[in-house]
Amino acid sequence: MNIKDPKEVTSFFNFVTGTAETYGKQLSEAAIKVYMMALKHYSLPDIQRAFNLHIQNPTNGQFMPKPADVIRMIEGDSGSRSAMAWTKADKALRVHGHYRDVCFDDPIIHKVIEDMGGWTYFCTRSNSDDYCYQQNEFERRYKGYTGRPMDDSYPRLLTGMATHHNSVKGHDWQDSPALIGDPDRAMLTFQGGYDQSKPRLDDKRANFAKLMAGMGTQGKPKQLNAPKSKPEPRPKPEPRPLTDDGLEEKKAIWLEKLKVLAGNNEAA
Known part of the structure; x- marks a missing residue:
């Protein structure tokens, strides 16, 4: 059905409206457009024939046909x-x-x-x-x-x-x-359908192709998610040498502690 042909569209609207009145229903213009968009791939005579076959069906003909019912009558299940x-x-x-x-x-x-x-x-x-x-x-x-x-x-x-x-x-x-x-x-x-002689790129591959095409004029693209460089290890501080005065002072402190411990042991 040519939905751009005013005559066919008018004939379709009148036919669907009359069919709906047969079942005691009134379809809005929006509802009829839904029927038209669902059935636009079929010719108007085939659509009218399918409606009539549904109406004459003793099993399902008591209900208003939906677009799927019309398609089933045209093409089968x-x-x-x-x-x-x-x-x-x-x-x-x-x-x-x-x-x-x-x-x-x-x-x-x-x-x-x-x-x-x-x-x-x-x-x-x-x-x-x-x-x-x-x-x-x-x-x-x-x-x-x-x-x-x-x-x-x-x-x-x-x-x-x-x-x-x-x-x-x-x-x-x-x-x-x-x-x-x-x-x-x-x-x-x-x-x-698509022309199989031309390569088809999905969105991701198309974006990648555009990115590669722009590398010649804009230089290398910025690297995404680049690994972070490891920081250089800090040099360990060199131990300061102890002077003779410091050693003598520490020896004196340890001797005092040993004397205190020895006195405690004798008291016990």
Whole structure:
């Protein structure tokens, strides 16, 4: 749904308002905007069809559908979605192979296949004995990402072997990717993902890169948390030599003490 198209937005508002009145409810403009933002990735006909299917459902149709209910009607639950996604990926593998770049209409598929080693590796495992285990891993990862925002954390393309070879040889030529599924949604997937041909730096690494870039003009950066230098040990004072007068005086003092002790012992 194009939220920038006034006609589609008006049609969506009227449809959701009418559905709410069917259940005896009145939704505020803010509440309808929440529905619109949650369902903006789907076409208006699909949204209307999902609302109608929910209304006709004898089990849950007695309650006003929430955005999650509409999405479930469009795509199914996480289990069925993961199975459908695997079928789509497996078909693309067998039709297009591992040489051509592909772009699916589901960004979660891009994220899962990238986590599993990339499109080329994903395709080369199709003839191995553990292909059934690959399906289980794919569906398990897909369920884990279901319901989580993708943002730009997925590659916009799943690059094939041809693009990889060209990049290694320094060629910029790249064939147009195969759009898998709905072409319009596949283009949205392409626009929302990151370009894997450009290095992605997180905040810490980006700050470090800026710091290294500024070293040429500003000199070496100040070292943080530098170890403190140990203080030099103080020299020990040399003992002063005793004079003869001092020795004689100490001897006299000790002799007096010995006499006192001897007198005490005789008295006892």
